[in-house]
Amino acid sequence: MTELFQYLVAGFALGARYALVALGFVVIYKATGVINFAQGSFVALGAYFTYNAHVTWGLPFALSVVIAMLGAGLVGIAIEWTVLRRVLGQPVFAIIMITVGLLYVIEQVITTIWGNDNLNLEDPWGIDTVKVGGVVISLIDIWTLILTGAVLLAFFVLFRHTSMGLAMRAAAHDPEAAMARGISVRRVVAVSWAVSAAVAALAGVTLASGAAQLSPTLGFIALAAFPAMILGGMDSPLGAVLGGFVIGITQSLTAGYQILGERFYTVMPYVVMIIILMVRPYGLFGTKEASRL
Amino acid sequence: MTTANPAMVRQYGDDIRLFRSRAMKLSWATLIVVAALLPFGMSDYQANVAVYAGIAAIAAIGLNLLTGFTGQVSLGHAAFLGVGGYTGAYVSGEWNMPFMVWLPAAALAGAIIGLVIGPFALRLRGNYLAVVTLGLVFVAQYVFENWKSVTGGTNGTSVTAPVKVGPVDFSKLSVPGKDFTRDQSYFYLVWIIVLLVALLAKNIVRSRPGRAMQAVRDRDRAAEAIGVHLARYKVLAFVLSSALAAMAGALYASYQRFINPGEFTLFVSIAYIAMIVVGGVGLIFGSVLGAVFITTIPRVIEEVSAKYQAVEDFLDRIGMTVFSLNQAVFGLLIVLFLVLEPRGLGAIWLRIRLYFKTWPFSY
Numbered sequence: 036m037t038e039l040f041q042y043l044v045a046g047f048a049l050g051a052r053y054a055l056v057a058l059g060f061v062v063i064y065k066a067t068g069v070i071n072f073a074q075g076s077f078v079a080l081g082a083y084f085t086y087n088a089h090v091t092w093g094l095p096f097a098l099s100v101v102i103a104m105l106g107a108g109l110v111g112i113a114i115e116w117t118v119l120r121r122v123l124g125q126p127v128f129a130i131i132m133i134t135v136g137l138l139y140v141i142e143q144v145i146t147t148i149w150g151n152d153n154l155n156l157e158d159p160w161g162i163d164t165v166k167v168g169g170v171v172i173s174l175i176d177i178w179t180l181i182l183t184g185a186v187l188l189a190f191f192v193l194f195r196h197t198s199m200g201l202a203m204r205a206a207a208h209d210p211e212a213a214m215a216r217g218i219s220v221r222r223v224v225a226v227s228w229a230v231s232a233a234v235a236a237l238a239g240v241t242l243a244s245g246a247a248q249l250s251p252t253l254g255f256i257a258l259a260a261f262p263a264m265i266l267g268g269m270d271s272p273l274g275a276v277l278g279g280f281v282i283g284i285t286q287s288l289t290a291g292y293q294i295l296g297e298r299f300y301t302v303m304p305y306v307v308m309i310i311i312l313m314v315r316p317y318g319l320f321g322t323k324e325a326s327r328l
Numbered sequence: 329m330t331t332a333n334p335a336m337v338r339q340y341g342d343d344i345r346l347f348r349s350r351a352m353k354l355s356w357a358t359l360i361v362v363a364a365l366l367p368f369g370m371s372d373y374q375a376n377v378a379v380y381a382g383i384a385a386i387a388a389i390g391l392n393l394l395t396g397f398t399g400q401v402s403l404g405h406a407a408f409l410g411v412g413g414y415t416g417a418y419v420s421g422e423w424n425m426p427f428m429v430w431l432p433a434a435a436l437a438g439a440i441i442g443l444v445i446g447p448f449a450l451r452l453r454g455n456y457l458a459v460v461t462l463g464l465v466f467v468a469q470y471v472f473e474n475w476k477s478v479t480g481g482t483n484g485t486s487v488t489a490p491v492k493v494g495p496v497d498f499s500k501l502s503v504p505g506k507d508f509t510r511d512q513s514y515f516y517l518v519w520i521i522v523l524l525v526a527l528l529a530k531n532i533v534r535s536r537p538g539r540a541m542q543a544v545r546d547r548d549r550a551a552e553a554i555g556v557h558l559a560r561y562k563v564l565a566f567v568l569s570s571a572l573a574a575m576a577g578a579l580y581a582s583y584q585r586f587i588n589p590g591e592f593t594l595f596v597s598i599a600y601i602a603m604i605v606v607g608g609v610g611l612i613f614g615s616v617l618g619a620v621f622i623t624t625i626p627r628v629i630e631e632v633s634a635k636y637q638a639v640e641d642f643l644d645r646i647g648m649t650v651f652s653l654n655q656a657v658f659g660l661l662i663v664l665f666l667v668l669e670p671r672g673l674g675a676i677w678l679r680i681r682l683y684f685k686t687w688p689f690s691y
Contacts, residue, residue, distance in 0.1 A: 070455055121667050128401065129670040132605045132662060135598055139659025143652040150647070258462075258594065265459045302470040305463030309448075312460055316451045 037169045042291035043284060048176030050283020051183040055238035056260035057267070057275035058186060059231040064269050065207045066227035068127055072134040073114070074235055075257030076141035081107045081236020082243040082253055083149050086156055096159050100240050104233040111232030115225045123224075138254070146251045158244040175245030182241065183276065186234055190272045193230075203227060207270075262308035268321020277319060282307060344534040363519060367512040375511035377627050382518035383580050385619035388603040389522075389529050389612060390572025395601070396610035397533060398565035399545030400449050404461030405573050405600045407468035410592030412438050412574025413487075413581035414472065414479050420489035420582070427491050427498075431578055438574020439567045446566035450559055465594050472589035484588025487581045491517055514583050521579070522616065525572060529612050532568070541565055545610075602662055608674025617673045625661060626654045 056078060063071045084103035088094045094102070114137060122130050160175040194200040205213040206223040214220050235257075242256055243249040263282045267274025282304045290300035317323050337343050347353045367375060391405050415437040420430040445464065449457055472479045479485060491498040491514070498517035501508040508516075532538045540561045543551035552558050581587045599622055607618020633639040633650050643653060669676060 070458070118663060118667060122670060125666075125670040126609075128609065129605060129666045132602060133666045135602070136659040136662030136666070139655050140663070143648070143656035143659070146652055147646060147648040261459050261462060265456060269455060296474065298474070299470070302463075302466050305466045309460055309463055312452060312456060313448075316453070316456060318456070 038291070040170045042287050044170055044172050044176065045291070046284030046287030047280060048173075048179055048283070049287055050263075050280035051176075051179045052238060052241050052256075052279075053260045053263040053282050054183050054276040054279025055179075055186060055234060055241060056257050057264035057279050058190065058272055059235040059238065060260065060264045061269065061272050061275045062190075062227050062231040062234065064264075066203050066224055067119075067130075068207070069130050069134065070269075071231065072131065073137040073141060074231070074260075075254035076138050076145070077107050077111065077232040077235035078239040078242065078257050079145055079251060079254040080110060080141060080239070081232075082156065082239035082249050083145055084236065085240050085243075086149070086154055086249055090154075090157050096157075100237070103240065104236045107232040107236035107239075108229035111228035111230075112225050115228040119224070119228070120221065123221075142251060142254055145254075149251075151251060154249040156240070156243050156249050158240075160245055162246050173245055175241065179241040182237060183279075186237065187272060187276050194272070199223075199226060259304055262304040266308050266311055266318055268318030270322055271318070271320035274318055274320030281311075346530065346534070360523070364516075367508060367515050368506065370512060370515070372509050372511040375509070375515045377624055379511060379514045379518050379583055380580075381620040381623045382515070382522045383576050383583065384600070384603065384623045385522045385616040386518075386525050386579070387573040387576035388600055388607070388615040388619040389525050390569040390576070391600050392604045392607075392610070392612065392615040393529055393532065393541070393572070394565045394569035396604055396608075396615075397538065397545060398541040398562065399548075400562060400565060401454065401458040401601075402461040402566075402569070403458050403594065403597045403601065404445065404464035404468075405569075406592040406594065406596035407461075407465045408438050408441060408570040408573035409577035409580065409596065410468055410472055410587075410589070411441050411570075412577030413587045413592070414485075414577075415574065416489050416578025417485055417487040417581050417587060418478055421485075421487060427489070427493055430489055430582075431575060434578035435571040435575045438577070439571040441574075442567040442570030443563065445570070446563035447559070449562045449566060462594065462597070465592075465597055469589055469593065472592065479589065482589060484586060484590075486586050488585070489578065489582035491582060518579060518583075521575075525575075526612055526616065533612065537561065537564060542610075604672075606662065606665055606672055608672030608678075611672070611674035611678075613677075614672055614674025617677075621673065622658075625658060629654045629657055 056074065059074050059077065060071060063069060063074075081103045084106045085096075085099045088099035088102045089096050092099075118133060118137070119130065122133060158175070160173070160178060163174045164171050165174065165177070166172075192200075194204060202213070202218045203223050203226070205216065205218055206220045210220050213223075239253060242253055259282075260279070263278040264275050265278070266281060267276070267278030285307050286300050286303045289295070289303045294300075312318070337348075342348065347356070366378075370378070387405060387409060390408075391402065394400050394402055412434040416430045416434040419425045419433045420427075425433070445461070448460055452460055473482050498513050499510050501513040501516060533542075540551065540556045541564070543554070543556050544558060544561050544565075548558055577592075580591075603618035603622045604615050605618070606621055607616070608614025630650060633643065633653060640650075643650065648656075665672075
């Protein structure tokens with residue numbers, strides 16, 4: 036029984052990380068209809084910025100994380116300005132490929148600056164754990180859950196109760212109508228890139244903290260967050276979080292009980308995703324596309 | 329009164345003709361003759377680059393049929409290449425089958441997997457389909473790594489797939505006065521297949537199934553309303569595309585004599601999408617252009633950085649490896665390309681052609 040709880044806790048913690056990455060995807064998708072493949076590089080970039088601020092410059096950890104989020108946000112805006120603004124209105128397919136190109140570039144920039152070695156983020160959590168009724172929980176996992184909850188709450192407030200959020204929703208729904216109402220769609224898109232990159236940076240920090248280490252492959256984890264995003268429905272932040280948990284928990288359980296062989300857990304997210312999408316083609320909370328002639 | 333330019337399209341029959349003018353026929357004939365003469369003057373290295381480009385072109389044409397003509401975005405192409413590669417390797421290696429058996433067998437295996445995956449496209453749309461096919465790559469990867477009796481696991485498997493068609497052995501061709509090397513011989517084999525596949529694809533595209541596929545791409549509900557059987561054509565597109573990918577995979581395995589699961593990752597799928605986007609979505613010759621472009625660029629970068637000391641010094645100074653540079657330039661090229669010409673190389677070519685066709689009224 037303790038074993039099961041242990042796996043569940045691990046699953047929740049893993050799921051929260053996926054959820055954070057997926058939330059970043061959702062923001063950009065909601066505002067622009069683009070799946071941003073470069074999201075993984077923002078994740079890695081955020082973690083490396085934190086490393087640079089905390090370890091190289093010796094700033095306090097919390098401040099470093101904030102700096103990393105701001106830094107990643109700026110990179111997001113810069114990319115939107117220099118590249119994506121120019122292709123506004125082009126086929127979505129071409130824009131998605133551009134983000135793939137960016138993924139290649141940013142990844143190599145990271146390895147050029149920080150090298151290929153594993154680095155230690157020297158986060159305050161380390162490998163500390165707390166014990167709750169026989170179940171061992173690492174501090175970083177608790178913090179990840181709290182941070183994910185906070186981000187989700189912030190998103191809720193942003194989208195529902197601010198004029199920027201309203202503008203974002205309007206721009207996502209119908210860019211031309213939004214423009215006609217005086218909404219600056221360009222600003223909305225720029226803000227979404229910044230927000231998305233900042234959330235990704237936060238995700239990067241949680242992924243590289245604790246027992247984990249920092250390496251350029253960190254960006255790949257974003258690929259595992261794809262199922263989480265799509266499972267919840269691509270335009271739903273709540274769905275992204277639930278999707279993250281579903282994926283995290285099933286993956287943790289398959290790994291823990293070694294279901295279907297030793298390494299099956301690595302493909303489990305995709306299998307779960309395929310099965311759920313067969314039943315619900317727009318994910319758990321996605322908006323069903325109206326089909327008109 | 330002047331005679332009308334024969335390249336002008338005046339009726340539907342003109343629009344779907346394979347060769348629109350005698351000039352076009354002539355230029356194709358010239359192109360084929362030039363291509364046939366190329367290996368005489370090619371080094372092994374150049375032939376090697378060209379063979380990989382040709383293999384990629386076969387699979388890229390397949391992907392373009394699916395994505396460019398039917399509008400179903402697939403990130404699963406690497407999985408189909410892998411299925412073809414391993415099938416080819418197994419059928420030729422374990423069962424000692426000749427070329428005329430293992431190549432169709434690989435295509436058949438790909439087609440069957442496509443037949444299984446195709447129906448997913450009936451239920452999922454756009455990005456959802458893309459991500460599901462992305463999942464397929466990981467599942468295939470897992471199978472390649474763990475079905476050790478067939479695939480040899482992560483260590484990979486060596487491939488002895490002969491390429492003998494009747495009396496002609498495409499691994500060591502010769503004409504009087506010239507013995508071709510293995511690389512040069514494969515050039516002929518691969519590019520003959522590219523030509524056949526391109527012709528097949530072109531013919532599909534300009535006949536009923538192809539028109540139906542394009543109707544599905546443009547608006548599937550409307551296509552359904554005018555009597556296009558959605559399920560049939562979506563699945564057909566998947567079957568065709570995966571069969572071609574599998575064929576390319578088998579040729580790849582045969583040429584390389586060794587394959588491992590690491591060669592069929594998501595990045596391969598992405599490279600194929602890049603090929604058709606760079607080449608031009610919905611253009612058959614665009615896929616070939618794109619395939620040549622994407623497979624050749626990394627080799628050119630390697631060459632250049634090996635040749636010029638200055639490049640190497642610069643890389644050393646900023647702490648970048650040639651591999652890194654390669655990847656970064658690859659990414660940058662895709663970005664630049666799509667920002668400047670989102671419709672690809674093929675579109676540039678079409679624009680040039682249109683300019684001359686409508687001259688002196690070129691707007």
